[in-house]
Amino acid sequence: MQSPLTVIIVGGGIGGLSAAIALRGAGHSIKIIERSSFLDEVGAAVTLFPNAVRILDSWGLDHAKAHFTKFRGIGAFSAQTLQDLRVKVFTDYEAKFGTPRVNAHRVDLHSALKELATTEDGPGSPATIQLSCPVVSYDAKNGTVKLADGSEERADLIIAADGVHSQAATHILGYNAPATVSRSTVIRFLIPTETILKDPLTEPLLESGPGFWSTYAAADRKRYIVRYPCRDDTLQNFGMYVLRDLNNTTEKAGFRLKADRNALRQAMDGFHPTLLALCDKAAEILPLWICAEREPLPRCYRGRMVLIGDASHPMLPHRGQGAAASIEDAAALGELFKDVQSSELEVIESKLKMFQDVRLNRASATQILSHENFFGDPINGPKQRLLKFLPESELCQNAGQMDAWFSQYDVVRDIQRTMGERQHATAAA
Ligand SMILES: Cc1cc2nc3c(=O)[nH]c(=O)nc-3n(C[C@H](O)[C@H](O)[C@H](O)COP(=O)(O)OP(=O)(O)OC[C@H]3O[C@@H](n4cnc5c(N)ncnc54)[C@H](O)[C@@H]3O)c2cc1C
Known part of the structure; x- marks a missing residue:
């Protein structure tokens, strides 16, 4: 024993x-x-x-x-025009890595x-x-x-x-x-898949089907949304990332700041109307997260x-x-x-x-x-x-x-x- x-x-x-x-x-x-x-x-x-x-x-x-929702692939699109940026990756992890x-x-x-x-x-x-x-x-x-x-x-x-x-x-x-403040901040929100599919404006955003991710990036790549499904594909998880200039920042790493629909809309300034329509569908906007990192x-x-x-x-x-x-x-x-x-x-x-x-x-x-x-x-x-x-x-x-x-x-x-x-x-x- x-x-x-x-x-x-x-x-x-x-x-x-x-x-x-x-x-x-x-x-x-x-x-x-x-x-x-x-x-x-x-x-x-x-x-x-x-x-x-x-x-x-x-x-x-x-x-x-x-x-759990199985990952099937990811595509990248312009946040302004929704044009396909042709960097699609379709990886069958199970076939490749068991x-x-x-x-x-x-x-x-x-x-x-x-x-x-x-x-x-x-x-x-x-x-x-x-x-x-x-x-x-x-x-x-x-x-x-x-x-x-x-x-x-x-x-x-x-x-x-x-x-x-x-x-x-x-x-x-x-x-x-x-831990120190990084350039990355993220505002996260969740929307039921059904809500997106029911609206003819937003429905095409999910056209790649279950398990697929998409990212929508501004031309300078400093602002982008990452979307992926979770909870048996019934919920879509969104992260609106903003890369900021760190000069003169007084913020602390890993801190959550209050975020609301206005903060999200501001981060999405100039994005395609279809993406802006998503903001109104989110029941709750989670706090803005100042991403932290530290030297090894x-x-x-x-x-x-x-x-x-x-x-x-x-x-x-x-x-x-x-x-x-x-x-x-x-x-x-x-x-x-x-x-x-x-x-x-x-x-x-x-x-x-x-x-x-x-x-x-x-x-x-x-x-x-x-x-x-x-x-x-x-x-x-x-x-x-x-x-x-x-x-x-x-x-x-x-x-x-x-x-x-x-x-x-x-x-x-x-x-x-x-x-x-x-x-x-x-x-x-
Ligand atoms: C926006 C974002 C997206 C992410 N996405 C991914 C992803 O897709 N995939 C991935 O693998 N990772 C992701 N991560 C990272 C992942 O969330 C973390 O690495 C992971 O949660 C770390 O887990 P942990 O248990 O080490 O720390 P934590 O989850 O922070 O847990 C620490 C726990 O310790 C408790 N605690 C703290 N101090 C004390 C104390 N003094 N006494 C008792 N209890 C204490 C806290 O209350 C907490 O419950 C993401 C992180 C962020 C911010």
Whole structure:
């Protein structure tokens, strides 16, 4: 019988819940401590590439129950004239990579992960969740966290999944490394597919059919809308992106500002009347999000504590890899701690060191590749920066190769390979 480790996970977002699923699967005893009352999850959608979906499938996440919508392709159009810009990409991810790419409503994904983490039916013991309880300080060496109510909790392993404004990162680094404001802002809104199809003016916007994405860009490419379906194709998710000049900005990264229909119309100034008609169909305009990013960190663990997800590697949404990278972190920890029965500090540290060795370079390269948007050049511009984290042979030459670099990656296999190599090296020494 394995004696389980006690694990505290700080933060119950996509990363924290995923870590709970992976570590309960590895036989450990999990408690999630979450600052909010869980009513916080913003109602928009995410896309998940095969590198993430492969992991969700291994955990038994039911696509139908989570209302996943399969990605089928994307087309680009002029926002002023709706003219087809002829950069259509039709990718059958399932045929190419063995696993589909899907879109999920964030609330549906969050609920599905929460169920897998806490259900009585799953492997090991269900995770428990303590809500409305901010963690205010950490002691990585002793494995303790202090909560806002003054109480203290101890565990063999602390997983900090506290998001882009992570306080845990400050503790692990020993200095403050705040996320910074990027040029990208986004206003998101959702419209039922039926509402768009019922209006003869807007109906042609969905003519490519179920599962298809479209993007509508202004001539200078600094303003564009991304549209894609979610919740079984019954809802269309829109993101109105604006690239701003950062001179003299006093805004803070990752902050949500109030947005309304006027703000959206202003962002869409000069867009085709058909696109403007969409604004009036959105029941709710979600807040304007000032997208945050941060330079890659030099480390992501200390003592008994490890950073995952946005706490470790916040990135811009342009490659759709932020949530995926947090799911990969979780799966990596699940695999590393599968056979761990000792709670000795050296044992935990050696596993976290291996986690860092496998995850940090890849996540850092993903952050850099995410900096440029759909119309930019994510590959050649940052080549020198990428070479700090990837060997030249792994650098992508074009968008197709980058897609494959994300989609083919199997983090569990990478961890198994690294563990095998290290065992081999120890045996040989
Ligand atoms: C506009 C936009 C679009 C995106 N689209 C995609 C996409 O298509 N595909 C994709 O893969 N990714 C996408 N992302 C990125 C993705 O949303 C994030 O990378 C992902 O949600 C990170 O999850 P996380 O669990 O690390 O952090 P979060 O989701 O931020 O969760 C952190 C949790 O920690 C809690 N917390 C914080 N501090 C404390 C504390 N002190 N004590 C206790 N709890 C605390 C918070 O309340 C929160 O619940 C997008 C992001 C944005 C902004």
